[in-house]
Amino acid sequence: MTMLFVNATQVVTCSGPGRARRGAEMSDASVLTDAAVAVEGKKIVRVGPAEILLREYAEAEQVDCAGCVLTPGLVDSHTHAIFGRPRYEEQEMRAAGVGYMDIARRGGGIHSSVSDLRTRSEDDLFALALPRVLRLASYGSTTIEVKSGYGLSVEDELKSLRVIQRLGRELPVRLVPTWLGAHEIPREFREREGQRGDYVRYLIDEMLPQVAAEKLASFADVFCEPGVFSVEESREILSASRGAGLSLKLHADELEPHGGAELAAELGATSADHLAAISDAGIAALAQSNTVATLLPGTMVFLGKEKHAPARRLIDAGTAVALATDFNPGTSPTFNFPLILTFGVSQLHMSVAETLIAATVNGAAALGLANRTGQLAAGYSADLALWEAEDIREIPYWYGDRRCMGTWARGKACHARRPSDNLNYTHRHNSTMRG
Numbered sequence: 001m002t003m004l005f006v007n008a009t010q011v012v013t014c015s016g017p018g019r020a021r022r023g024a025e026m027s028d029a030s031v032l033t034d035a036a037v038a039v040e041g042k043k044i045v046r047v048g049p050a051e052i053l054l055r056e057y058a059e060a061e062q063v064d065c066a067g068c069v070l071t072p073g074l075v076d077s078h079t080h081a082i083f084g085r086p087r088y089e090e091q092e093m094r095a096a097g098v099g100y101m102d103i104a105r106r107g108g109g110i111h112s113s114v115s116d117l118r119t120r121s122e123d124d125l126f127a128l129a130l131p132r133v134l135r136l137a138s139y140g141s142t143t144i145e146v147k148s149g150y151g152l153s154v155e156d157e158l159k160s161l162r163v164i165q166r167l168g169r170e171l172p173v174r175l176v177p178t179w180l181g182a183h184e185i186p187r188e189f190r191e192r193e194g195q196r197g198d199y200v201r202y203l204i205d206e207m208l209p210q211v212a213a214e215k216l217a218s219f220a221d222v223f224c225e226p227g228v229f230s231v232e233e234s235r236e237i238l239s240a241s242r243g244a245g246l247s248l249k250l251h252a253d254e255l256e257p258h259g260g261a262e263l264a265a266e267l268g269a270t271s272a273d274h275l276a277a278i279s280d281a282g283i284a285a286l287a288q289s290n291t292v293a294t295l296l297p298g299t300m301v302f303l304g305k306e307k308h309a310p311a312r313r314l315i316d317a318g319t320a321v322a323l324a325t326d327f328n329p330g331t332s333p334t335f336n337f338p339l340i341l342t343f344g345v346s347q348l349h350m351s352v353a354e355t356l357i358a359a360t361v362n363g364a365a366a367l368g369l370a371n372r373t374g375q376l377a378a379g380y381s382a383d384l385a386l387w388e389a390e391d392i393r394e395i396p397y398w399y400g401d402r403r404c405m406g407t408w409a410r411g412k413a414c415h416a417r418r419p420s421d422n423l424n425y426t427h428r429h430n431s432t433m434r435g
């Protein structure tokens with residue numbers, strides 16, 4: 001089936017080389033007017049002047065994008081969507097001044113999600129995760145990375161990864177599974193002195209082989225932070241994971257500069273994520289590597305931190321920067337990827353074009369998919385998002401609003417909604433709304 005997306009006020013293609021964009025390359029999102037996008041089956045076949053495409057694809061089914069902006073589907077390259085109960089009680093503890101590590105020491109944080117997830121069946125977790133992933137997608141994402149990491153035992157990590165696999169089979173959005181068995185050291189390994197090393201061995205000798213054998217994950221990830229996994233332990237786990245055929249990610253330098261970014265660069269990790277506390281040496285290491293710096297400003301806002309990742313310095317040094325939601329029950333319970341773009345502008349001092357490249361092309365690069373998705377260009381996967389906006393700058397501007405009108409993943413419609421009532425409040429400078 002051929003579809004022709006026509007009448008969009010702007011078509012923002014993000015087109016260019018099928019790799020991560022760096023430095024000044026991130027400033028050009030390629031905004032076209034009077035353009036159309038032709039889709040055949042799962043692929044984009046043509047992007048060009050509407051006048052010409054309307055003639056060439058006269059038989060195509062038309063998707064009327066009047067009054068809207070068309071962009072590539074967003075790529076959310078960092079989520080922890082497989083969990084049981086939410087952890088809203090911690091929000092007030094934090095407001096009262098209890099820190100992240102203190103909440104963890106009091107039995108909250110990741111440990112409480114682990115105890116909870118272990119009691120749940122695969123079906124239960126699937127039923128909880130399905131609407132969450134749909135909701136993430138409803139804000140414009142057509143590719144979503146999902147991590148395990150609240151199981152921390154062979155059985156419970158495999159259960160979490162199987163839930164991701166099942167979601168990927170049932171949903172039109174593209175899901176990328178990541179094994180995060182090294183999210184935390186579980187209590188049963190923390191209780192006795194000297195057991196930390198045993199958990200690292202358990203991850204490498206018992207968990208990883210099963211994850212790899214069942215092909216349940218594309219990536220391995222480690223929470224490299226003082227008090228969790230050291231740089232040496234992270235190197236050991238990630239090296240073994242690479243040996244087992246997995247690509248690498250790293251939670252690095254979130255709270256304290258710890259050498260995580262340098263390790264990610266050294267190992268050729270696909271991405272290093274968080275980086276709010278990255279050192280100068282870490283910035284230099286990433287700038288000289290192919291590792292994407294994935295920044296998660298929503299987490300820092302939700303945690304009430306004033307410190308943010310130095311996006312400007314990273315971009316200016318020539319690092320490829322991506323943005324993602326970090327959707328998780330403890331530190332970033334948001335479905336709203338466009339809100340992260342708002343934070344990209346207001347907290348990280350990025351331009352709108354930079355935030356959009358960070359959420360499309362560079363998000364795809366953070367998943368090793370930059371030659372398949374993240375841009376509207378011939379040969380790319382037909383992953384598109386339609387926004388209730390006349391100008392791309394409205395997406396981060398109407399902050400917290402859900403402006404996404406519809407998404408298509410691999411040519412298949414994921415969701416669609418009617419223009420909301422708030423259109424009445426929006427000043428439309430050229431009232432050409434149709435449909």
Ligand SMILES: [Zn+2]
Binds near residue numbers: 078251326
């Ligand atoms: Zn994370």
